[in-house]
Amino acid sequence: MQIEPMGSRVLLKIIEEEDRTSAGIYLPETAKEKPQEGEVVAIGPDVDEDEVPLEVGDRVMYAKYSGTEIKVDGEQYLIIDAGDILARIRKD
Amino acid sequence: MQIEPMGSRVLLKIIEEEDRTSAGIYLPETAKEKPQEGEVVAIGPDVDEDEVPLEVGDRVMYAKYSGTEIKVDGEQYLIIDAGDILARIRKD
């Protein structure tokens, strides 16, 4: 089954805390807005590539409580507006 | 009887939980914003096809509490702004 995000939304596979990028990675100082990690699965037709130049497979950070969580075949996904994605994470 | 959505609205036939796409499909983690499933019945004249490229018959997800529910001839429908449709679902 395929989920195709509409408009300027992006579909992310949510990355569980234990699988995140590295041991040394982010640990938010304030609890109020915890960044999360996800992997880009699909990109909506109205996402502006110049503003949010993402590709499928990219690992990204997003603010907690952004978007709508869904579960497909036992996996956690997130449909999020591209403008709510904070940053791409690249391993060196 | 025909319901023609105005502006950028879309008319959806609401899909009951027992008829949804697959056994493994979404089960929202947080109760606050449960995604729902619907089938596109009619598309308003001002829906932007580049942003929300839907066709009649497409199966879509939308956030609960979006749009206005109506009942016609015993069937549940939803009139929803195209911008509130989260994603199209395609069976593989």
Place this chain on the structure above:
Amino acid sequence: MQIEPMGSRVLLKIIEEEDRTSAGIYLPETAKEKPQEGEVVAIGPDVDEDEVPLEVGDRVMYAKYSGTEIKVDGEQYLIIDAGDILARIRKD
């Protein structure tokens, strides 16, 4: 006496519940936003025909509590912004 709506407003004659389109027609599931039926009587000069392609005599649905109700010669009318009209209803 003639009522000419200004701007992007539409004048509707409110259709009483007992006169609505068909026996099988809509019965809103949630009470919070009950759709109503009306007949288009006059269209304001700034209504965009591409977005809301209505003609005098069309039967439409609108969300309860939209617009301003008035009574003229004993009949109930509604002055409503064209953008608040949900859909046109056509009998087959």
Place this chain on the structure above:
Amino acid sequence: MQIEPMGSRVLLKIIEEEDRTSAGIYLPETAKEKPQEGEVVAIGPDVDEDEVPLEVGDRVMYAKYSGTEIKVDGEQYLIIDAGDILARIRKD
């Protein structure tokens, strides 16, 4: 003394309830937004004639609590944004 409305405002002479257009005229069903009647006295320089095609002398309806009431030489006037005028009333 002359009052010239600025911007997209219109100056109306408020019509008292007893002088309104006809016996059969409007009687708002809900008290929350009572339409009122006024006569156009002056039109501001930035009123869009295509959206609100009014002329001095026209009789109009507007929602209660719109605009700013003033009294000049014992008469009640209203300075109201043209966009808050609901409709023009024409006697047949």
Place this chain on the structure above:
Amino acid sequence: MQIEPMGSRVLLKIIEEEDRTSAGIYLPETAKEKPQEGEVVAIGPDVDEDEVPLEVGDRVMYAKYSGTEIKVDGEQYLIIDAGDILARIRKD
């Protein structure tokens, strides 16, 4: 000393109630938004002359609580956005 309003602001000399235009002039019906009188002293560089065609020396009405009051050499002034000026008053 000269006060030059910035942006779309206008500098008004506030006219005290006893000095207002005429005996018969406005007496607001509701207390919630009392119109006041002022004389135009200076006009900011970004005021649109087509929307608010004022000249220095014009007498205007504005809603109470608009703008910022200042006192210069014992006189009361007001710095107000041109869009908050309701009307110009002209003696016949």
Place this chain on the structure above:
Amino acid sequence: MQIEPMGSRVLLKIIEEEDRTSAGIYLPETAKEKPQEGEVVAIGPDVDEDEVPLEVGDRVMYAKYSGTEIKVDGEQYLIIDAGDILARIRKD
């Protein structure tokens, strides 16, 4: 050390009450929005010169509680959006 305001911001040196322009100068009538005085130190790259035609050295008025106060080398400064500057003050 140099502070360069970003965007449409302006850097002002705050002028203490005892150093203000003249004995007769402003004394706000209502306490709720006290205008303050400052001297323009630097102008951000996105300030529109036609709307807010300021130069370094100009003395300006701004509403209290606008902007962000900072202290550099014992002096009080303010970083303020150009649109929040009310007026320029010129000595005759």
Place this chain on the structure above:
Amino acid sequence: MQIEPMGSRVLLKIIEEEDRTSAGIYLPETAKEKPQEGEVVAIGPDVDEDEVPLEVGDRVMYAKYSGTEIKVDGEQYLIIDAGDILARIRKD
């Protein structure tokens, strides 16, 4: 590991209070909006260079509570919208 800010965001390395630019530097008068110091690490693809002409390595001030704090390899970073950066600080 590399963090690439998306949209009009900027990645800053937060500068601790003891490492700030100089002894004489800012000490906010009011506690409600304390400016902070950071160093520009990366600039998003949609930051407007004419409005916010920053370069990697620049030292900037930003209002407290702007942006989202993250920790990478033990260092504190901030992902902030370029429009929330108040000023660049240059040593003489």
